Amino acid sequence: MNVDKKRKLQHVLIFLLNVPLMLIILVPLFYTFSISVMPADEIYQNHLIPTSVNWINYIQAFTNPYYNFLRMIFNSFFVSIVVMLAQMVTCSLAAFAFSFLEFKGKHVLFLAVLATMMVPGEVTIVANYLTMTSWGLLDTYRALILPYMTSAMGIFLLRQYYLTFAKELYEAAKLDGCSNIRFLATIVTPLSRPALGALGAYEFLNTWNQYMWPLLVTNSKNYRTVQIGISMLYDIDAESLGLMMAGVIIVIVPSLSIFVFMNKQLINGLMAGAVKG
Amino acid sequence: MAKEQKAIRSLREKTLLEKMEPYFFLVPSLLVFALFLYYPFFHTVYLSMFLTNKFGKPKIFVAFTGDDNYLALFKDPSFWAGMWVTFKFVFFVAAGGLLIGLCTSLLTEKKYTGSGFAAAVYAMPVAIASAAASMAFKMILHPTNGLINHILGTQINFTGDKRYALASVVCMTVWLTSGINFIFISSGLRNVPQELYDSAAVDGAGYWRRVWSVTIPCISPTLFFQVIINVINGFQTFSQIKLLTEGGPGDATNVMVWSIYKDAFRNFRFGSAAARSVILFIIVLIITIIQFGYEKKGVNY
Numbered sequence: 001m002n003v004d005k006k007r008k009l010q011h012v013l014i015f016l017l018n019v020p021l022m023l024i025i026l027v028p029l030f031y032t033f034s035i036s037v038m039p040a041d042e043i044y045q046n047h048l049i050p051t052s053v054n055w056i057n058y059i060q061a062f063t064n065p066y067y068n069f070l071r072m073i074f075n076s077f078f079v080s081i082v083v084m085l086a087q088m089v090t091c092s093l094a095a096f097a098f099s100f101l102e103f104k105g106k107h108v109l110f111l112a113v114l115a116t117m118m119v120p121g122e123v124t125i126v127a128n129y130l131t132m133t134s135w136g137l138l139d140t141y142r143a144l145i146l147p148y149m150t151s152a153m154g155i156f157l158l159r160q161y162y163l164t165f166a167k168e169l170y171e172a173a174k175l176d177g178c179s180n181i182r183f184l185a186t187i188v189t190p191l192s193r194p195a196l197g198a199l200g201a202y203e204f205l206n207t208w209n210q211y212m213w214p215l216l217v218t219n220s221k222n223y224r225t226v227q228i229g230i231s232m233l234y235d236i237d238a239e240s241l242g243l244m245m246a247g248v249i250i251v252i253v254p255s256l257s258i259f260v261f262m263n264k265q266l267i268n269g270l271m272a273g274a275v276k277g
Numbered sequence: 278m279a280k281e282q283k284a285i286r287s288l289r290e291k292t293l294l295e296k297m298e299p300y301f302f303l304v305p306s307l308l309v310f311a312l313f314l315y316y317p318f319f320h321t322v323y324l325s326m327f328l329t330n331k332f333g334k335p336k337i338f339v340a341f342t343g344d345d346n347y348l349a350l351f352k353d354p355s356f357w358a359g360m361w362v363t364f365k366f367v368f369f370v371a372a373g374g375l376l377i378g379l380c381t382s383l384l385t386e387k388k389y390t391g392s393g394f395a396a397a398v399y400a401m402p403v404a405i406a407s408a409a410a411s412m413a414f415k416m417i418l419h420p421t422n423g424l425i426n427h428i429l430g431t432q433i434n435f436t437g438d439k440r441y442a443l444a445s446v447v448c449m450t451v452w453l454t455s456g457i458n459f460i461f462i463s464s465g466l467r468n469v470p471q472e473l474y475d476s477a478a479v480d481g482a483g484y485w486r487r488v489w490s491v492t493i494p495c496i497s498p499t500l501f502f503q504v505i506i507n508v509i510n511g512f513q514t515f516s517q518i519k520l521l522t523e524g525g526p527g528d529a530t531n532v533m534v535w536s537i538y539k540d541a542f543r544n545f546r547f548g549s550a551a552a553r554s555v556i557l558f559i560i561v562l563i564i565t566i567i568q569f570g571y572e573k574k575g576v577n578y
Contacts (some may be wrong), residue, residue, distance in 0.1 A: 011389035011390055014384065014387070014389055014392075015389065015390065015391045015392075015395070017384055018384050018385070018391070018395045021377070021380060021381055021384065021399070022395060022398045022399075024452070024567060025398050025399065025401060025402060025452070025455065026398060028413050028414065028417055028424075028452065029413070031413075031416070031417060031424050031471065032413040032416065043422055044422060046422055046427050048424070048427065054572040076425075088514055089305070090305040090306045090476075091306065092311065093302040093303070093305060093306070094302060094303050094305070094306040094307075096302055097299045097300075097302035097303050101298070101299040101302070102299075103296070103299035103300065105391070106299075109307070112307075112310075113306070113307075113310070116310055116315075118512050118561070118562060118565055119314060119318055119558060120509070120558070120561050121513070122513050122534045122537065122554070122557065123318070123321065123554045123555075123557055123558040123561075124314060124317035124318055124321060124517065124548050124554070125537075125552060125554075126284075126537065126547060126551060127317030127318070127319065127320040127321045127322075127324065127543045127554075128313055128317045128332075128553070129314075129541075130320070130333040130547070131312070131313075131316070131317060131320075133332070133333070146309070146312075146313065147309070147312075147313035149305070149309045150306040150309040150310065151465065152310075155306060166309070180298060180302075205404060208406070208408075209406035209407065209408070209409075209500075210406075211406065211407060211408040211515070211516040211519075212515050212516065212519075212534075212538075215519075216542070227406055227409065228408075230408065230409065230412055231408050231411070231412055231520050233412075234412070234520075241416055241419070241422065244412055244415075244416065245412075245413070245416055247306060247412070248409045248412045248413050251406060251408075251409045252404075252405055252406075252409050255404040255405060255406060255409075256401070256404055256405075258404060259400075259401060259403070259404035263397075266403075266404070267400070267403075267460055270403060270457065271460070271461070271464070273292045277512065
C-alpha cells in the first residue's frame with residue numbers, strides 16, 4: 001500500500017516535469033488558435049485569450065472570393081493525393097523489379113536510385129524551375145506534381161518490405177502461370193498494405209506541407225497551394241493578423257488529422273524517409 | 278514427352294520480351310529521376326560555369342576566367358558572412374534539437390499515467406508545415422502584439438533586429454524539428470537492453486549515473502544519426518527565412534538556400550545561384566560521407 005502510494009506520487013512528479021516542455025510545444029498552437037477567434041480590437045489590446053469566440057476570420061477565409069481559400073485547399077488536396085497515388089504505383093513497380101526480378105544492371109540501377117537521396121531538393125530546384133519554364137508549365141498542376149511522381153525513399157521502403165516475402169511464393173505463382181504484373185497487383189500489393197500506408201501517409205503530408213517548390217512554379221491564385229496562400233496573407237494585409245492565424249489553423253487541421261488517425265503509418269514513413277533530401 | 282521438354286525449356290530460356298520486362302517496371306521511376314534529378318543536377322553544374330540572361334539561358338562561358346561564378350562568390354564578403362551564418366544556424370539547430378529530443382525522450386521513457394499523452398505532444402510538430410509554423414511564429418514574435426513581447430513587457434522587433442533575428446529563427450526551427458528528434462531518440466531508447474539498467478541498479482548507480490554511463494553510450498549511434506539529420510535539414514532551411522526575416526537584417530540570417538533563391542529569383546543571376554547550389558551539394562555530400570564512415574566503424578558502444 002505504502003509502496004503503491006509512493007510510486008503514484010513519483011509518477012505524478014515525473015508528469016509534472018513534462019509540463020514545461022509540453023507547454024513549449026502546445027502554447028504556440030493554442031495561441032495561434034486563440035488569435036484566430038479573437039475580435040480584432042482585442043488583438044491590438046494584446047489579449048492572450050479572447051473574451052468572446054468570434055468565427056468571423058474563418059467565415060472570411062472560406063467565403064471571401066478575394067482570398068479564394070477553398071480553391072487553394074482543393075489545389076493542395078488534389079496535388080497531394082495525386083502525388084501520393086503516383087508514388088504508390090511507381091515505387092511499387094520499381095521495388096518489385098529490384099526485389100523479385102533478375103536482370104542485367106540491377107545493382108548499378110539500384111545504386112543510381114539510392115544516389116538520388118544524396119542530392120538535396122534545394123540543389124536542383126533552380127534547374128527544375130528552368131525546365132518547367134521552358135516547357136511552359138508554370139502555373140499548372142503538372143508543374144506541382146510531375147517532379148514528385150516517384151521517390152528513392154518509397155522504392156527503398158517497399159523493397160525492404162518485399163524482401164521479407166518468401167521466394168517460394170513468387171516461384172509458386174510463376175509455375176501457375178501468373179504474370180509478374182498480376183502477381184504484384186493481386187498478391188504483393190494487398191500483403192504490403194502496412195508499407196504502402198506508411199509511404200502514403202508520409203508522402204501526402206510531405207506534399208501538403210511543401211513550400212519552396214509551389215512558391216516558385218505558381219503565380220496565379222488558381223494554382224496556388226494553401227501553404228503559399230496563408231503565407232501571402234501577410235503581404236496582402238499585414239493588419240489582418242486574425243485572418244492569418246485562421247489560415248494557419250486551416251492548413252494545420254489536415255496535417256494533424258493524419259498525425260492523429262494515421263500515427264503509426266506516418267511515423268514508420270518518417271523513420272524511413274528522414275534522410276531524404 | 279516433347280511437351281514436357283518444351284515446358285522445361287520455356288522455364289529456362291526467357292524470350293526477349295521477358296528479358297526486357299524488368300526494365301519496364303523501372304521506366305516510370307527512372308524517367309522521373311532522369312527528368313527531375315539527374316538532368317537538373319548536371320544542368321546546375323553546367324549553368325554554374327556561365328553568366329546567364331535573366332531567363333536562365335547560359336550566355337557567356339566564364340569558368341576559369343576572371344568572371345568565374347565560384348571565384349566571384351569566394352571574393353564576396355557577403356558569401357562568407359552567409360556561410361558563417363549558415364554554420365552557426367546549423368550548429369544551434371542541431372544541438373538544440375538533440376537536447377530537446379533527449380529531454381523529451383528521457384521523460385517519456387517509462388510508462389506512467391499521462392506518458393502517452395506527453396509522447397503524442399512531443400511528436401506532434403512533425404506534422405506541422407514549416408510555412409504554417411513560420412506564420413504562427415510571425416504572430417508570436419510580432420513586435421507590438423506578439424506573445425513573447427507581451428510576456429516580457431517589451432517591444433522587441435525579434436525578426437528585424439540583427440541581435441535577435443538568427444536566435445529567433447533558430448528557436449522556431451528547434452520547435453519545428455523537436456518532433457522528429459523525439460521520435461528517433463525515443464525509438465533508440467526503447468532498444469537499450471533492460472539488463473544493462475538492472476545491473477547498473479544492482480551496482481547502486483543513481484538515475485543520472487545510469488543515464489550518463491548506460492543510456493547515452495547505448496544510444497550514441499542514434500544520437501549521431503539524429504545530429505546528421507538535423508545538420509542536413511538545417512542546411513536545407515528556407516521557409517522560415519523567407520517568411521520571417523528574408524535573410525536579413527543585413528546578412529544576419531542569410532543562410533545558403535535563401536541566398537540561392539535570392540540570386541536566382543530576385544537578382545536573376547542563375548549562374549551564380551547554380552554555383553551556390555553546387556557548393557551546397559558538396560557540403561551535404563561531405564556530411565553524408567562522414568556519416569557513412571562512422572556507420573561503418575560503428576559509433577562507440
